[in-house]
Structure formats: structure tokens, C-alpha cells
Amino acid sequence: MHRRRFLKSAAAASLLPVMPAAMAKSAQPLRAKAARMLMLGFIGDNPDTDGARQIADHLANDRIGGVLFLRHNVRSRSGVEGLTAQFREQAPDAWMAVDQEGGAVQRLSGDLGYSAIPRAHIVSQEKTVAEARDLYAAAASEFRAAGFNLNLAPVADVQDEENGVIGRWGRGYGSDGARIAAYAAAFIEAFENVGAACAIKHFPGHGRSSGDSHHGFVDITETWSYSELDPFRRLIEADRAHLIMGGHLTHTDLDPAGDPVTFSRPILEELLRQRLSYGGALITDDLDMGAIRENYDQREAVIRSIRAGNDIIMMSNSAAPDPELPQRFAGWVEEAVASSELTEARIDASMARLDALAERAG
Numbered sequence: 415m416h417r418r419r420f421l422k423s424a425a426a427a428s429l430l431p432v433m434p435a436a437m438a439k440s441a442q443p444l445r446a447k448a449a450r451m452l453m454l455g456f457i458g459d460n461p462d463t464d465g466a467r468q469i470a471d472h473l474a475n476d477r478i479g480g481v482l483f484l485r486h487n488v489r490s491r492s493g494v495e496g497l498t499a500q501f502r503e504q505a506p507d508a509w510m511a512v513d514q515e516g517g518a519v520q521r522l523s524g525d526l527g528y529s530a531i532p533r534a535h536i537v538s539q540e541k542t543v544a545e546a547r548d549l550y551a552a553a554a555s556e557f558r559a560a561g562f563n564l565n566l567a568p569v570a571d572v573q574d575e576e577n578g579v580i581g582r583w584g585r586g587y588g589s590d591g592a593r594i595a596a597y598a599a600a601f602i603e604a605f606e607n608v609g610a611a612c613a614i615k616h617f618p619g620h621g622r623s624s625g626d627s628h629h630g631f632v633d634i635t636e637t638w639s640y641s642e643l644d645p646f647r648r649l650i651e652a653d654r655a656h657l658i659m660g661g662h663l664t665h666t667d668l669d670p671a672g673d674p675v676t677f678s679r680p681i682l683e684e685l686l687r688q689r690l691s692y693g694g695a696l697i698t699d700d701l702d703m704g705a706i707r708e709n710y711d712q713r714e715a716v717i718r719s720i721r722a723g724n725d726i727i728m729m730s731n732s733a734a735p736d737p738e739l740p741q742r743f744a745g746w747v748e749e750a751v752a753s754s755e756l757t758e759a760r761i762d763a764s765m766a767r768l769d770a771l772a773e774r775a776g
Contacts, residue, residue: 444747448747452726453480454480455484455487455729455731455732456482456732459497461496461497478508479768480510481508483497483562490526495560510561510562511562511566514557514567516534519567529552531553535573546597557608558609562610564612565613571615571621572589573587577620577623580620592644595648602614606656611771612656615699624637631674632664633665635667656774657694661675662676674705676699676722677719687723694771698726701729725764
């Protein structure tokens with residue numbers, strides 16, 4: 415399944431056994447492994463900003479595994495494509511991530527000269543799955559040409575008009591699990607065909623919630639139903655789910671401790687990995703969002719996210735920008751392993767899943 419690389423050296427040439435890549439990576443310094451798990455945001459909308467230079471330096475020195483672009487980073491086509499080119503010059507294989515769902519959540523927008531992507535609900539009403547695949551194929555080509563390789567989409571939440579986060583904006587493909595999965599799969603196939611990964615969101619389902627996790631925790635205990643797992647289950651069974659994002663949601667029946675999904679082993683490991691047989695990677699939603707930032711300090715949020723099973727830790731670093739956050743992040747992971755809050759085997763499990771994701775994205 416994974417590409418195998420072998421260390422070449424004079425020792426190998428003298429008939430000493432070569433070391434497989436998986437073993438070589440497990441022998442990497444813990445700090446280097448931690449860096450691969452961090453997807454960092456920044457302040458700036460062109461290559462000449464301090465924030466952009468800081469990100470370029472972090473990439474050049476292998477302190478982060480990817481870059482998160484938010485709305486404030488995408489102000490012009492020349493600016494955003496200049497940024498991705500600058501970053502790729504330092505780290506060609508790093509993740510470049512942005513929200514490009516379509517409709518209200520399309521950062522590479524028509525205003526900047528990119529093709530408009532209809533909102534998911536309109537796509538599912540007006541286009542066949544085959545037509546949707548063609549639409550998304552064109553969008554995926556533009557996405558890759560702009561320098562991105564990780565789309566924080568599609569949404570696999572149900573569409574409920576009463577919901578203010580998903581339904582209000584038409585971000586869901588419908589309420590039927592088979593329909594949602596079919597259109598989401600078309601989206602994923604189109605982007606994977608051009609070498610981009612997709613993060614399916616927001617597990618275990620944000621579509622019937624009554625709050626916005628950008629501002630605080632959303633309790634879905636009373637509004638959520640098991641039918642909301644159906645799109646995720648279908649995508650997993652169809653081998654279309656390779657990266658899943660959990661929401662900053664709480665569900666006390668699924669996790670009696672009341673921990674948000676981001677920190678919940680019962681939801682991420684027991685429900686998603688064990689019951690739904692998911693073997694791919696997990697990415698957090700932004701740990702800078704109000705739900706997390708206002709209730710946990712950064713170190714606790716990072717360590718709890720990793721302990722729960724997340725492989726990519728997304729931090730926009732925008733609420734209180736810290737130019738040395740990557741160094742602190744790596745230090746927190748090292749301290750947590752030293753104190754047995756985490757194990758290095760847990761980190762190595764993330765390395766294997768990230769290897770598989772990177773191989774799929776090409």
C-alpha cells in the first residue's frame with residue numbers, strides 16, 4: 415500500500431540490510447514527527463507580509479506540515495497564488511489547505527476570477543451525479559493550478575433548512591444518506607483525480623444542530639440521530655473517505671464525559687474507527703475557533719486532540735498570532751511523550767496515516 419524507499423549508504427552497499435521507509439520514519443526525531451501534524455494559519459494576503467515570511471521560514475525548517483488559508487488570506491488571485499508559490503518553493507510536498515466547497519464557502523471565489531461553484535444543495539437538485547462530477551472536475555483543476563492540494567470539503571452533513579450553519583447556506587446535498595454520499599463521492603473523486611485530498615466534514619453530523627461552533631460548543635445530544643452517520647458510513651464503505659474532520663460538537667449520549675468531538679476518543683476511536691471501520695486520517699477543525707479557544711489553553715487543546723486520535727492539528731494562529739507557535743507545538747508533544755500523556759507509538763500511527771494520505775493525493 416505505501417511507497418517503499420530505502421536508505422542508500424556505503425553501509426548498505428557493503429551488504430548491511432537496508433531499512434524500510436516506515437522504520438526510517440519511526441526513527442525520526444519526535445520533533446520532526448510532531449511538525450508533520452501541524453497545519454498552521456497566518457496573517458497576510460501576499461508574499462511580502464510578515465506572516466507569509468514566517469510561514470515560509472517554518473516550511474524551510476520543517477517545523478510545520480501544512481498551511482491553512484482562511485478568508486483573510488485570500489484577497490486577490492495574484493496574492494493567493496503568489497503565496498502558494500512562495501510556500502511550495504520551500505516545501506513542495508506540504509499541504510496547502512483552503513475551504514472550497516462552493517456557494518457561500520468558496521475562498522477562491524468568482525470575485526477573484528475563479529469559476530463559481532454552486533452550493534451543494536443546488537448541485538444535488540439541478541445536476542445528476544455525473545454532471546456534478548464534471549462540474550467538480552473543472553473546479554479541482556483550478557484548485558490545483560492555484561497551488562492547493564487539500565480541500566476542506568465536502569460537507570456530508572444533512573441539509574435541514576432550520577439549521578443556521580449548514581442548512582441556511584445550502585451546504586448540504588440533502589437529507590438522504592445515499593444521496594449525500596453519492597454527490598460527496600463525486601466531489602472527492604474529482605479532486606483526488608488531480609492530486610488533491612478532501613476533508614469530509616463535520617463528523618458525526620452538524621446538520622441538525624442549533625448553534626455555530628465558531629462561537630462556542632454546540633450540543634447535538636437532543637437534535638442528532640444515528641441516520642446522520644449514514645453518509646459517512648457509505649463513503650467509508652465505498653473507499654471514498656480518506657480524511658475526516660470532526661466538529662467542535664458535544665453529544666453526551668455518545669460521550670458521557672461531555673468532551674467535544676475534537677477531544678473525544680469514544681466518538682473518534684470507538685464510533686468512527688471501530689464501529690464504522692474507518693482507517694483513514696483525522697483532521698481537527700480549527701483549534702482557534704471560539705469553542706476551543708475560550709475553554710482550553712493551547713497546549714491542552716493540542717494534546718487532547720492528538721490523544722483522541724487526530725492526525726492533523728489545524729491552528730489558524732489568528733486570534734493571538736504567535737510566530738513561534740510551531741516550536742511550542744513540538745515542545746508540547748515532546749513533553750507529553752516524556753510525561754506519558756502521549757506515547758510515541760501514538761504519533762507513529764499518525765505518521766502512517768499521513769503517509770497513506772499523501773500517497774493517495776500524489
